Amino acid sequence: MARLLQPVCWRLFPWRGYCSQRTQGELSKGFVEALKAVVGSSRVSTTAIVRDQHGHDESVHRCKPPDAVVWPQNAEQVSRLAALCYGHGLPIIPFGTGTGLEGGVCAVQGGVCINLTMMDRILELNPEDFSVVVEPGVTHRALNTHLRASGLWFPVDPGADASLCGMAATRASGTNAVRYGTMRDNVLNLEVVLPDGRLLHTAGQGRHFRKSAAGYNLTGLFVGSEGTLGLITAATLRLHPTPEATVVATCAFPTVQAAVDSTVHILQAAVPVARIEFLDDVMMDACNKYSKLNYSVAPTLFFEFHGTKEALAEQVQRAEEITQNNGAFHFSWAKEAEERRQLWAARHNAWYSALALRPGSKGYSTDVCVPISRLPEILVQAKEDLKASGITGAIVGHVGDGNFHCILLVDPEDPEELHRVKVFAEQLGRRALALHGTCTGEHGIGLGKRHLLQEEVGAVGVQTMRQLKAVLDPKGLMNPGKVL
Amino acid sequence: MARLLQPVCWRLFPWRGYCSQRTQGELSKGFVEALKAVVGSSRVSTTAIVRDQHGHDESVHRCKPPDAVVWPQNAEQVSRLAALCYGHGLPIIPFGTGTGLEGGVCAVQGGVCINLTMMDRILELNPEDFSVVVEPGVTHRALNTHLRASGLWFPVDPGADASLCGMAATRASGTNAVRYGTMRDNVLNLEVVLPDGRLLHTAGQGRHFRKSAAGYNLTGLFVGSEGTLGLITAATLRLHPTPEATVVATCAFPTVQAAVDSTVHILQAAVPVARIEFLDDVMMDACNKYSKLNYSVAPTLFFEFHGTKEALAEQVQRAEEITQNNGAFHFSWAKEAEERRQLWAARHNAWYSALALRPGSKGYSTDVCVPISRLPEILVQAKEDLKASGITGAIVGHVGDGNFHCILLVDPEDPEELHRVKVFAEQLGRRALALHGTCTGEHGIGLGKRHLLQEEVGAVGVQTMRQLKAVLDPKGLMNPGKVL
Structure with a gap:
């Protein structure tokens, strides 16, 4: 009342x-x-x-x-x-x-x-234009199921079966970003309900062109705004042709440096790798245990290559040569569909595998992203910090983007441990900032990283963001307390 | 005073x-x-x-x-x-x-x-991170000359040797956008002087990560703002590995529809074409005359493929098959470097070739962009409108993006002809809007398309853009009269 x-x-x-x-x-x-x-x-x-x-x-x-x-x-x-x-x-x-x-x-x-979630219709599919319009309740898996017969797919895959408009709101990415980009690159238009109820079409109603230079990029402003500027009620997304064939491979390395060097060399050689994921020794051990596998417990890269059969053979050969030049233990193809499925299931279950290392614990995932040349340095520091802090943590990352996660295990009933996890995560965020990186590659700022955002973009950056928030949401009603 | x-x-x-x-x-x-x-x-x-x-x-x-x-x-x-x-x-x-x-x-x-233009230093090159920081006076050709020994290049090429920060300001793209994206996709960070003199780093000072979910996408907001929100004083750009090899080809078609159908099929087949440019019969005739060449005077596609030698052979073969299935006259490779250079010189000289059709005339270029499936329709309409209006115009376009230009020849001293050109350009803009397209793919709004922008993004879109302008440039001093 x-x-x-x-x-x-x-x-x-x-x-x-x-x-x-x-x-x-x-x-x-x-x-x-x-x-x-x-x-x-x-x-x-x-x-x-x-x-x-x-x-x-x-x-x-x-x-x-x-x-x-x-x-x-x-x-x-x-x-x-x-x-x-x-x-x-x-x-x-x-x-x-x-x-x-x-x-x-x-x-x-x-x-x-x-x-x-009750708004879950796929409103419009334009296969010749490689675009689709979805309501906010459609998840990326539901969309890809719908697209199965079209020869097209939507590649952004953040692990969880998140809703596509939620993914737009947090500027999500995931394992395919190294080749196909993030939500930033794959949202063509948004329908947004503004705080006062007006309906905005960020690129104009019904438009689904590939590029434009028409005025301010409102689509880009709402992608990643985390619900603080308006409610996304539809998204027009860019689709990609389904790859003709897929090859998956894994490769174990003696050191983190060797794994990251291989990644840089593969990218420099313009091998169009679709996925290149890093898992540290702790993570590999957790995956072996949880998914009943038998991989080497060592820094490992998981690869996926997309293309025609002929192009794939060449891509895989180049990647194999590069990893061997960097001292890889061995390079192992998963040629059969079942083997491929098993391998990516293990990667997608990384979160639950890590949690299973300590039953009853909760997880917290860090999300820093650094220039790729600084990855070995920060990964080694993170592992040392983990050891020093006594926290159990497994590392998994989208190494082609310089983005990785420490999945930290914590007893939610233990305030002292929660505090140690918080201190570790902040320290890692600051290490990333010191290496010209960001405190969040894909999870967003939300509640937990508002102070790191200030350090990351500086006083003028935060002032500018506050000005945008104030003018678009003058009463401060849209998802208050987040981002800023 | x-x-x-x-x-x-x-x-x-x-x-x-x-x-x-x-x-x-x-x-x-x-x-x-x-x-x-x-x-x-x-x-x-x-x-x-x-x-x-x-x-x-x-x-x-x-x-x-x-x-x-x-x-x-x-x-x-x-x-x-x-x-x-x-x-x-x-x-x-x-x-x-x-x-x-x-x-x-x-x-x-x-x-x-x-x-x-006196600020023309390349401030920082990070080859392992695929990034470079440039001052606003550095042009894209100067950057690529500087990069020659690095194994990297910057692909956005709008034709003119424009400055990179000017290209960021207008969200430029050009012939390589179908594969490498536009300035929107290739700017990682901007240093901006705000109207009151404060210095903003859109992604935080010195940062050059590949992706981020940290707060509002200020970089995206300033890319394409046409100098109306602030002055760009440095840009951090994303670089790409120089292709190992390059193949160029041309292909003439009986109809515009056949050329565009070939484009859609090539994109659907995921052939990673680097450039796919359309030139109509008038443009081909102009190129032949200006560059002393002997191409068929017919709707034509110019292709460029990038990759390893093995991958290229496959790409070209697929493209050739697809064009033949669409009734192409012939598919002709330019295997030698000199032949390749000559072909792209002809394309880059399209503007001057068209002007030479009528000595003493000035050119005005339209810039609409539509969903690719609507291209044949609008191209046929544009050619009919040209005929009906009595204007000489040649068509050239980045067909893989759905973006094309009518280069219209006009006597600047003839107000009646200037008026006809204006009417034609507006009608074409409105045709693009009716087909879910945009009035500008890459040239920007500037002075001439402000009314079309309103029709394109609607009342709420323009209101939102005005709010952003008002809050970031409260005195309305930054490049007044442009965009809005």
């Missing part, structure tokens, strides 16, 4: 930070009825269990749940919901699959969680 | 459009002395001839020259110049090579033109 009085207060004192005055509590009955009038009464929930489910993602970040969860079915409903919240000065938190890793869906100031 | 009083007026009436009150005139002696105090007296000019040289680009757009031209030598000087202009409420127009095509350097409201 108190909350419904606040908009009046806001209108009277527009220069006062409205959100900072808010305290979490129950929504008024009238407001909940207004939500129900938009989406139907079965699609609004204020029960504790539903709110709790929507108050966290897959990370260790925990905070307050939203005050209500709603499931709109189309952009028009999202627009009306936004306008309603805007009128009442209530925060909005967009929710997709909840598979984020930086607390992006935590309802720091309560408010209304807009769960977009 | 009057102008120096205006900032006071602005401070008193901040809600009034300051710039709209300004009238062009001479700068006060004191202000010119202040400019000289920053850059040295030999690096400031207010002579008519120098101002005139800086009042236009290569297009038919003509308007007022700036009131003064200054040549700073480093970012610190640019910052001081910006602060000076900001304090006096004077417009700033960044100037690179002046090779733009949409009037981007016209001094609509007078002001100070900042010529950045």
